[in-house]
Amino acid sequence: MTQVINGKERTDVLVNISGQTVVTSVSGQTVVTSISGQTVVAKVSGQTVVTSISGQVVVTDISGQSVFVYISGGDITAIADIIPYKASAMGSGAIALATVAGQEAYLDYVEYHGNSACTVASSGTEFVISHTVESGVVIKIYSVDMGVNTIQDLAFYPDAPTVLMSGETVSIAWSNPETVAYYARIITRR
DSSP: OEEEETTEEEEEEEEEEESOOEEEEEESSEEEEEEESSOEEEEEESSOEEEEEESSOEEEEEESOOOOOOOSSSOOOOOOOOOEEEEEEEESSOEEEEEEOSSSEEEEEEEEEESSOOOOOSTTOEEEEEEEOTTSOEEEEEEEETTTTTOSEEEEOOSSOEEEOTTOEEEEEEOOTTOOOEEEEEEEEO
C-alpha cells in the first residue's frame, strides 16, 4: 500500500495471515507481521521490524538496527559479545598451566604444540587437563599418554559446555620428560 503523507510517498507492507509462512524482504520500509502458528523470516535493511507470533520461531536479520522481541511462553536465545580469556605458556620444561575464572565462564578449548613428538613411553608422560571445582575437588576431564601416542599437536574441545563458576580452575599438567619445546594455551570465554 502506497500513501502520500506530508508530501512524501510512503509504502507500508502489512501482512496478516493465519496458517501460512511469510518471507519478507524490504529495503527502506516498515514491516509489520502478525501470524498465528507459523514461521516468520524477515530481512530488512535499515528499518523497523515488528513481529507478533503465537508459538513459533522468529528469525530476524537486521543490519545496524535494534531488535525488540516480545515472546509469551517461549524461549529466547541471545548471543552477546563473546569475551575470550587466554592463559598460555611456552618453554621446554614441565607444563603447569592454569587459568582461574574471575566470574562465570565456559571452557572453550585447550591446545598444545610441541616442536617434536614425545617418544618416551613410560609412567609420567600423561598429559592431563583438569577442572578444579568450587569445593576444591579436582576432576580429570581429559588425559592422554604423550609417549605411547607420540603426540606433537593436541586440541581438546569439550563435547558439551564446561561451566566454570567464579574461582574455579582449568589446568594443564605434563612432565615433558624429553624437554620438548612447546606452546600451550587454555581459552575460556564468557
